[in-house]
Amino acid sequence: MNYQILPMGNAWKNGMFSVPSLVANEYIKLASEYQLKALLLILSNGGLANSKEIAKTLGCTESDVDDFLEFWVDEGILVIDGAAPVEAKTQAPAPKKEARPEKTKSKKELESIPVPTLTQKDITAALNQNPELDNLIQGAQEVFGRTLSHIEQELVINMVQYYGLPSEVVLTILQYCKAQKDKHIAIGNAYLGAMAKNWSEEGITTLDAAEEKLLELENSDKYWKEVLSVASISYRNPTVNQREMIKNWNEGFSFDMIEYACEQMKENAVKPTLKYVDKILKNWQKKGIKTLDEAKADNEAHKAKNEKAKSGKLQGTPSFDISEIEKKAMFDDNYDI
Numbered sequence: 001m002n003y004q005i006l007p008m009g010n011a012w013k014n015g016m017f018s019v020p021s022l023v024a025n026e027y028i029k030l031a032s033e034y035q036l037k038a039l040l041l042i043l044s045n046g047g048l049a050n051s052k053e054i055a056k057t058l059g060c061t062e063s064d065v066d067d068f069l070e071f072w073v074d075e076g077i078l079v080i081d082g083a084a085p086v087e088a089k090t091q092a093p094a095p096k097k098e099a100r101p102e103k104t105k106s107k108k109e110l111e112s113i114p115v116p117t118l119t120q121k122d123i124t125a126a127l128n129q130n131p132e133l134d135n136l137i138q139g140a141q142e143v144f145g146r147t148l149s150h151i152e153q154e155l156v157i158n159m160v161q162y163y164g165l166p167s168e169v170v171l172t173i174l175q176y177c178k179a180q181k182d183k184h185i186a187i188g189n190a191y192l193g194a195m196a197k198n199w200s201e202e203g204i205t206t207l208d209a210a211e212e213k214l215l216e217l218e219n220s221d222k223y224w225k226e227v228l229s230v231a232s233i234s235y236r237n238p239t240v241n242q243r244e245m246i247k248n249w250n251e252g253f254s255f256d257m258i259e260y261a262c263e264q265m266k267e268n269a270v271k272p273t274l275k276y277v278d279k280i281l282k283n284w285q286k287k288g289i290k291t292l293d294e295a296k297a298d299n300e301a302h303k304a305k306n307e308k309a310k311s312g313k314l315q316g317t318p319s320f321d322i323s324e325i326e327k328k329a330m331f332d333d334n335y336d337i
Helices: 021-027 033-044 051-058 062-074 107-112 120-129 131-144 150-161 167-182 189-201 207-231 240-252 255-268 274-287 292-315 322-331
Strands: none
Touching: 021 033, 033 051, 033 062, 051 062, 062 120, 120 131, 120 150, 131 150, 131 167, 150 167, 150 189, 167 189, 167 207, 189 240, 207 240, 207 255, 207 274, 240 274, 255 274, 255 292, 274 292
């Protein structure tokens, strides 16, 4: 479909203002939603506005506004408080050095170094210095069909620079996320970050390895639903840790053993949880129990031991002296017996 601005109508009653073609042609994909909104407010106000006014209109803090607009200052579109103007970028940027592929970090490295927090200035600098990152952000926006938020841009950049994943692997993760959302399965930024960490630790650095991992996730989803069904527990989606937990179950036990562990959990747990089932399975693993018959025999032996312990307590020596109680009842004016 083709769209055209109506030459007359209510849209024009308050006048009009100019927007540089450069903004529409080059920055529409690179700039975030709020960066564009803040710039439009400045342009509509004759090219001059302060942080307080913009913050009030956008419903955010002045600090947020300064962060949004720092992008346009760095790009030479705006100046602050009458500073010397910077020449706008009207020509193609100079060739940039080819980015070297990042190495995936070990689990120890990831735990010792915190995930970087990136300002808008950091993000802009990273995109200017690394054309591969710039292309990745644009590719990510095409996947989601919208401009990425600041947090999303930070996450995508950290997937490459911090977790060391190649761009094509990052796009694979984002496409998986979009496919899950299309199925009305919520995938948050925290889950994506955990997923990137997990893939980095596993050394998934090629498309073939990524496709294999996605197939594993698909099978994991089916297994997850089966486990929840026999456990009679309602969860929404497995976390990364829960996926790892049930993967260990699948590799170490037959499904009938898992089903039996779920039955034991229902009988004994005050509040049924998968953690309770995990403890049962780990206990069996510690004892070297590998079959359903061995698990049932162990359970019967445990019940018999408990019954014997209860019986012993009833038949054993009382923990009180009955003669002493009778003596006090006869001779003492004691009402606390």
